[in-house]
Amino acid sequence: MTRSALLGIAVCTLALAGCVAPAPDDAAYESKAASTAQAALSEARTALVAAHTSADDRLLGTYLEPVLVDAEQALGSVQTTFDSVQPPPTSAADDLRAALDPLLQSAASDVTELRIAARRERTDALRSTSSHLSGVADRLERFAQEHGG
Amino acid sequence: MTDETFELKLRLLDRQVVDPDGAMICKVDDVELARADDGGFVVTALLAGPLALGPRLPGRLGRWTVALARRWSEDPEPQPRRIPFERVTELGSAVVLDRSRDELGIARLEDWMRTHVIERIPGSRHASE
Amino acid sequence: MKRILSIFLGVLTAIGGFVDIGDLVANALAGARFGLSLVWVTALGVVGICLFAEMSGRVAAVTRRGTFDLIRERLGPRAGLLNLAASVLVTVLTFTAEIGGVALALELATSVNYLLFVPVVGFAVWLVIWRLTFSLLEDVFGLLGLALIVFAVALWQLNPDWGGLLHAIVAPHKPASEDLSTYLYYGVALFGAAMTPYEVFFFSSGAVEERWTAKDIATSRVNVFIGFPLGGLLSVAIAGCAALVLMPQGIEVATLGQVGLPVAVAVGKLGLAVAILGFFAATFGAALETGLSTGYSIAQYFGWQWGKFVRPRRAARFHVVVLLALIAAIAGVLTTADPIKVTEYSIVFSAVALPLTYFPILVVANDPVYMGEHVNGRLANVLGTVFLGVIVVVALASIPLMLLTAAGQ
Numbered sequence: 001m002t003r004s005a006l007l008g009i010a011v012c013t014l015a016l017a018g019c020v021a022p023a024p025d026d027a028a029y030e031s032k033a034a035s036t037a038q039a040a041l042s043e044a045r046t047a048l049v050a051a052h053t054s055a056d057d058r059l060l061g062t063y064l065e066p067v068l069v070d071a072e073q074a075l076g077s078v079q080t081t082f083d084s085v086q087p088p089p090t091s092a093a094d095d096l097r098a099a100l101d102p103l104l105q106s107a108a109s110d111v112t113e114l115r116i117a118a119r120r121e122r123t124d125a126l127r128s129t130s131s132h133l134s135g136v137a138d139r140l141e142r143f144a145q146e147h148g149g
Numbered sequence: 150m151t152d153e154t155f156e157l158k159l160r161l162l163d164r165q166v167v168d169p170d171g172a173m174i175c176k177v178d179d180v181e182l183a184r185a186d187d188g189g190f191v192v193t194a195l196l197a198g199p200l201a202l203g204p205r206l207p208g209r210l211g212r213w214t215v216a217l218a219r220r221w222s223e224d225p226e227p228q229p230r231r232i233p234f235e236r237v238t239e240l241g242s243a244v245v246l247d248r249s250r251d252e253l254g255i256a257r258l259e260d261w262m263r264t265h266v267i268e269r270i271p272g273s274r275h276a277s278e
Numbered sequence: 279m280k281r282i283l284s285i286f287l288g289v290l291t292a293i294g295g296f297v298d299i300g301d302l303v304a305n306a307l308a309g310a311r312f313g314l315s316l317v318w319v320t321a322l323g324v325v326g327i328c329l330f331a332e333m334s335g336r337v338a339a340v341t342r343r344g345t346f347d348l349i350r351e352r353l354g355p356r357a358g359l360l361n362l363a364a365s366v367l368v369t370v371l372t373f374t375a376e377i378g379g380v381a382l383a384l385e386l387a388t389s390v391n392y393l394l395f396v397p398v399v400g401f402a403v404w405l406v407i408w409r410l411t412f413s414l415l416e417d418v419f420g421l422l423g424l425a426l427i428v429f430a431v432a433l434w435q436l437n438p439d440w441g442g443l444l445h446a447i448v449a450p451h452k453p454a455s456e457d458l459s460t461y462l463y464y465g466v467a468l469f470g471a472a473m474t475p476y477e478v479f480f481f482s483s484g485a486v487e488e489r490w491t492a493k494d495i496a497t498s499r500v501n502v503f504i505g506f507p508l509g510g511l512l513s514v515a516i517a518g519c520a521a522l523v524l525m526p527q528g529i530e531v532a533t534l535g536q537v538g539l540p541v542a543v544a545v546g547k548l549g550l551a552v553a554i555l556g557f558f559a560a561t562f563g564a565a566l567e568t569g570l571s572t573g574y575s576i577a578q579y580f581g582w583q584w585g586k587f588v589r590p591r592r593a594a595r596f597h598v599v600v601l602l603a604l605i606a607a608i609a610g611v612l613t614t615a616d617p618i619k620v621t622e623y624s625i626v627f628s629a630v631a632l633p634l635t636y637f638p639i640l641v642v643a644n645d646p647v648y649m650g651e652h653v654n655g656r657l658a659n660v661l662g663t664v665f666l667g668v669i670v671v672v673a674l675a676s677i678p679l680m681l682l683t684a685a686g687q
Contacts, residue, residue, distance in 0.1 A: 162354075163350050163355060165578075173577075174583075207356050242341035243343065259594050266601075267590055268591055274590075275589060277411040277412070277414075278414075
């Protein structure tokens, strides 16, 4: 076998190893949860800044929608990625999942509601959903900090 | 321009070849040498095109370049494009020839691209505005 | 008077043309994550691009030869071809990112999905390259790119603690929550964004397009030494806005929409509209530059006629190469790969390819046979050599850092 073929196999193996998520231990799972919370926080706060600026009549209507759509999609993929990780069989891991999953879900559904309100140009709905999302974002931030994110 | 002595690799090989108006013709992909009476070498012609460049490229890439150029050629005994050294009037940052690009004829690929692609697009004969 | 006006115009277009999608993304990313603690890298990159752009402009003005013409001559056909392959790959990747950036700017202006704009943008890029003169396209997009000054206005409006900002810039301090490798990885990205190799191909080939002679060297120096640093200040303003508005919220930049958000917060609707115009002009202008640069490099290596100073039918192979690069870039965007991610990779790979471009320029600018009285002075040589060392270190470090940090995750 030539050297380049060996190198090719090595590269492929490494690439595949990167794709298959192995079952992590407690610490790895916790760090994964923290970084997930951080990523979700980033998207939730992006949607919030956009919604607030829009409510103050400082954001173009055409700008708000793509920002919210992007945040919505990103939140969806953050959630899917986290759910695809097999949690270790410990009660600590189950607690983590039980704490984070509802936060991710309500952030995602809030951003979806913001997007719907934006498309309908309903400023009151933007405001009320924003204040709910703001609470969710704060809890995500606390979660990330508590778990060392 | 025939008696001067110069370092081939540094002053001639891989230089741009232009016509008197500065139109670009080709690169000096290779040169044709002949033994002089005093035992040195004289450059008799500049060689250009894939058949000249191919042998200077490494391994398989070089062989493929030559093979492709041969397949594409209509000539049964394809040769690299040859520009007699008498045509050269100046060796500076470019090699200047004494004939215009149109008189010398341009490379086959350029002709093909021009008639089959570029001239079929509206505006190809106009200068930019 | 006319001369002063033309110098002024040159400086303005150099400022407006400095920023492209890579600078927009890298600076907003770094600002939101590291505050102003990486501004020193941008400053370093600006010094480097000034140094080497001046050299390549001088070489082009004296020899009337483009960069790749000289690269092949100096490195020979083998190393030259390897260099060409790497440079073209990086430039086409950047071209893809720029076209995606134009489409994203249009999405922000209309709410219509960016993918729908891609074919239109591609056609517009081709039409401009096909029909507009070189100086017109450079002036128009350079001047429109000045719209990005709105980021400096936004920074002003945010009314920051200027002393604190200055301190964060001159005494950089890595945020405690970030690994050193991540910090350095983003440093590499910023450096690659500031020094992208296509800028040098474009700058030197542009000098030939505009028929510069030794007399134009002074003008080119003014453009480079005033225009580029001011353009660099725009980059810093983008990073500053992200640091002030996005960083405290824990927002990590992943979209072009997030890059512009601070302008809306600070200046409002009109400012945001100006910022979108700036995004459009900066990315469209850079799309033209990268597209042309692909054609310039390949044509110069093979000795084909290139340039917009001749009619298209006189440079058939050049125009075919540009067209093929455009088709590749459009296809790349239509794969729906996230243009922002493409941008991130393009700037890191730019950093890898930097020595390939800058080493031959330094060698040629040093060659008295070529350059005559315009050969590099001692200062240019010392600085150039030191910088080449920096570039080599950055290039060697970039791939290991990318693997180590999983591309900055």
